[in-house]
Amino acid sequence: GQSLEQPSEVTAVEGAIVQINCTYQTSGFYGLSWYQQHDGGAPTFLSYNGLDGLEETGRFSSFLSRSDSYGYLLLQELQMKDSASYFCAVRGGPMDSNYQLIWGAGTKLIIKP
Amino acid sequence: NAGVTQTPKFQVLKTGQSMTLQCAQDMNHEYMSWYRQDPGMGLRLIHYSVGAGITDQGEVPNGYNVSRSTTEDFPLRLLSAAPSQTSVYFCASSYSSTGGYGYTFGSGTRLTVV
Secondary structure (H helix, E strand, O other): OOEOOOOOEEEOOOOEEEEEEEEEEEOOOOOOEEEEEEOOOOOOEEEEEEEOOEEEEEEEEEEEOOOOOEEEEEEOOOHHHHHHEEEEEEEEEOOOOOEEEEOOEEEEEEEEE | OEEEEEEOEEEOOOOOOOEEEEEEEEEOOOOOEEEEEEOOOOOOEEEEEEEEEEEEOOOOOOOOEEOOOOOEEEEEOOOOOHHHHEEEEEEEOOOOOOOOOOOOEOEEEEEEEO
C-alpha cells in the first residue's frame, strides 16, 4: 500500500539548521511537495521536487532522491516564526488514490530561543 | 486577490443535520479539492474536481457529496452529520492536480458534530 513517513516532532535552536526527512512508498511517483502549516492556519505551499536533486528557495531547500524514495526539507537560519508543522506530500500513480496527492502525518517543528 | 474563500469558518451541527460548506476561488484554477484534517494526522482527500462538471471520489468520500457547476465554486455537502465527521475541512485549488504548481488552501471550516 501507499505510505509516507516523517518524524512526528523535531526540536531545534533559533539560528540553527534543521532537516525534516520524508520517505515514501507508492506504486508510482510524480513529485514530492512540502507544505507549512501554523497552528490554527491553513497549509501553505513551500516547494516541489519532480526530479532528483536540490531545490532552493531562500532559507528553505528541498531534496529528492527517487532511487531511495526519500526527500528532505532543509531550513536554515531558523527563526521563531518557522515554528509550525511541515507536511510532505507525494503525487502517486493510478493505484495511489488515482494520481492524487498522498500526505504525510506532519512534523511539528519546535524552535527554542 | 481573495484566493480561496471558505465559509463558514466555524459550525456546530447536531447528529443527523445536513449542511453545505462553501468554497470559491478567483484564480481560474481548474483543479479543486476538499480535505479533512484530524488531530495528529495528515490531510485526507474527500472529493476532487478537475474541471466544471467533473468530480471524483477521494480517500474518504462516504457521507459527503460535491458538485462543480462552475470553475469558481466547489461546495461540499454533508448529507446526515455524524460525530465522526467532526474535523477541520480545507478546500484547495490549483492549476492542475500534479502538485507542481502548489495547492492554494482556504482558511478552513472547523466543524463540530454533537
